Amino acid sequence: MSKRIDAVYIHIPFCNYICAYCDFCKVFYNREYVNKYLEALDKEIKANYKGEIITSLYIGGGTPSSLSLDELERLFNILKIFTLSKDCEITMEANTDSLTLDKIKLLKKYGVNRVSLGIETINKKLQEVIERRTSKESIINCINNLKKEGITNINVDLIYAIKGETLDDLKKDIDFLISLDVPHISTYSLIIEDNTKLKINGVKNIDKSIDREMYDMISSILKNNNYIHYEISNFSKKGYSSKHNLKYWYNLEYYGFGVGASSYIDNIRYTNTRSITNYINGKTILDKEIVTIKDKMFYEVMLNLRTNKGIDKEIFKDKYKTNIDDIFEYKDLVKDKVLFEDRKYLRVKEEYFYVLDEIICKIMVK
Numbered sequence: 234m235s236k237r238i239d240a241v242y243i244h245i246p247f248c249n250y251i252c253a254y255c256d257f258c259k260v261f262y263n264r265e266y267v268n269k270y271l272e273a274l275d276k277e278i279k280a281n282y283k284g285e286i287i288t289s290l291y292i293g294g295g296t297p298s299s300l301s302l303d304e305l306e307r308l309f310n311i312l313k314i315f316t317l318s319k320d321c322e323i324t325m326e327a328n329t330d331s332l333t334l335d336k337i338k339l340l341k342k343y344g345v346n347r348v349s350l351g352i353e354t355i356n357k358k359l360q361e362v363i364e365r366r367t368s369k370e371s372i373i374n375c376i377n378n379l380k381k382e383g384i385t386n387i388n389v390d391l392i393y394a395i396k397g398e399t400l401d402d403l404k405k406d407i408d409f410l411i412s413l414d415v416p417h418i419s420t421y422s423l424i425i426e427d428n429t430k431l432k433i434n435g436v437k438n439i440d441k442s443i444d445r446e447m448y449d450m451i452s453s454i455l456k457n458n459n460y461i462h463y464e465i466s467n468f469s470k471k472g473y474s475s476k477h478n479l480k481y482w483y484n485l486e487y488y489g490f491g492v493g494a495s496s497y498i499d500n501i502r503y504t505n506t507r508s509i510t511n512y513i514n515g516k517t518i519l520d521k522e523i524v525t526i527k528d529k530m531f532y533e534v535m536l537n538l539r540t541n542k543g544i545d546k547e548i549f550k551d552k553y554k555t556n557i558d559d560i561f562e563y564k565d566l567v568k569d570k571v572l573f574e575d576r577k578y579l580r581v582k583e584e585y586f587y588v589l590d591e592i593i594c595k596i597m598v599k
């Protein structure tokens with residue numbers, strides 16, 4: 234039995250509406266499909282889960298809250314198979330229109346203790362571009378309900394750099410999110426992905442220099458409001474970083490179940506099919522990639538550097554039986570004050586988070 238895996242991701246691909254920028258694995262909500270999907274999900278979990286103690290369970294999508302009350306109840310009954318630690322972080326993604334009070338009570342009953350809400354923007358002009366329709370009232374109402382029911386560990390997602398967005402628009406969105414008094418905010422610069430409605434309609438990315446200004450503005454306002462910039466796109470109040478997502482950034486192994494999900498088990502990355510029909514018919518795995526030790530070390534560097542803690546050199550040595558500077562050439566970046574290094578950690582200085590990809594390209598394998 235693998236003792237290392239303690240994280241589970243569950244993908245629920247159903248959505249009540251399809252946003253113009255979305256390239257996630259999703260389909261329109263359909264009751265008949267949900268029924269067959271949950272059956273297939275149950276089978277996939279039973280065939281693969283080996284009974285490890287799970288310390289973080291993340292139900293993402295899609296929009297898990299698009300499921301009806303009885304479908305959610307069925308989902309949580311399927312998930313009962315997992316042995317959860319006492320302090321297990323159980324997150325569910327939701328949108329504020331479909332997360333009714335009844336559903337919140339159900340989440341509470343099944344131990345969900347963290348909710349991640351896709352808000353993105355409350356600016357009507359920008360909502361039209363990305364085709365989302367969430368209202369301020371629905372957001373405030375949903376967050377009040379969550380807090381009343383005792384689910385206070387809440388994340389809200391912000392999308393910025395939308396065509397036509399100004400710094401002033403962004404500031405209003407950030408101020409609104411701060412006014413919600415939630416402990417976690419995830420931010421995403423809008424990327425126009427292939428096969429999205431935005432791409433097909435010829436919408437272009439915002440100018441790079443404005444994107445940079447927006448990134449800096451978000452970071453500065455949120456930090457002034459006691460949010461810690463703990464990962465390049467994520468901010469949290471002290472003690473509220475996402476336990477589950479940190480496992481990805483620390484390059485730890487995890488189970489992923491559902492259409493389009495990926496798993497990382499015993500040095501193999503599995504990617505599930507993105508076809509819901511294939512998934513329902515049991516043709517689950519699309520791809521398998523064996524991760525060599527060299528790849529693993531590289532992923533480790535790439536992912537760890539996304540966080541404000543950076544690479545724990547002692548953990549690296551413990552895992553790979555070698556010092557990080559025996560494998561990677563990075564000392565010039567330390568000299569140039571792009572990377573910070575002490576006896577225990579190697580990390581990117583926060584002012585260079587924005588150009589992390591370029592920095593990673595400069596870290597050479599010896």
Ligand code: SF4
Pocket residue numbers: 247248250251252255256257259294295296328351
């Ligand atoms: S962005 Fe979220 S809610 Fe919108 S279509 Fe994609 S998965 Fe569904």
